[in-house]
Ligand SMILES: O=P(O)(O)OC[C@H]1O[C@H](OP(=O)(O)OP(=O)(O)O)[C@H](O)[C@@H]1O
Ligand SMILES: O=c1cc[nH]c(=O)[nH]1
């Protein structure tokens with residue numbers, strides 16, 4: 001399953017447009033906020049696919065028949081660029097627990113890089129719905145490695161992947177390696193640079209949110 005925001009129109013498309021805009025993205029607070037708002041939008045869309053139960057809720061004037069989430073998802077993210085997107089999801093799934101993973105590109109002098117996964121801090125994910133957020137799905141290698149780490153440790157019930165922008169190659173890599181994952185994407189861009197940056201993409205999401213990495 002792939003949900004592509006770019007194929008729909010709502011106010012969330014404007015959040016993505018601002019994230020891509022080279023002038024607006026210079027305002028790092030607005031960049032983080034737009035990423036957070038996108039996370040809130042995706043949380044709402046994902047929530048439509050989750051299980052709800054009905055119960056009686058006491059209002060000051062009587063009993064109302066209301067719907068509530070049967071179980072909380074766990075919200076996972078990859079540091080550091082994932083933080084604002086994760087925060088948006090957490091604003092909506094406000095009872096959810098969180099998983100944090102570090103993954104970064106370790107560059108070689110020849111221009112190649114490997115993904116280094118170093119730190120995982122997580123609650124028990126057994127039989128949980130896990131929503132993994134990372135704004136950029138470029139080669140898809142960080143996403144696949146991080147999800148595989150979690151899937152090797154836990155019997156996860158359902159995996160959702162949220163990204164602001166994916167490349168066509170990243171989507172193929174995820175679908176080949178995580179065939180059961182549901183993908184929630186802001187847009188799918190066709191191209192990548194020789195350094196595996198998405199084109200047109202938005203640039204370096206981590207640097208735009210938190211400063212240029214040394
Ligand atoms: O699909 P991939 O080719 O693996 O690339 C995507 C990864 O690159 C970015 O992180 P980055 O390595 O820039 O780290 P940062 O969050 O610290 O900036 C992004 O947030 C993803 O985690
Ligand atoms: O386009 C890209 C690729 C990887 N990481 C980013 O932040 N942007």
Ligand SMILES: [Mg+2]
Pocket residue numbers: 081204205206207
């Ligand atoms: Mg980065």
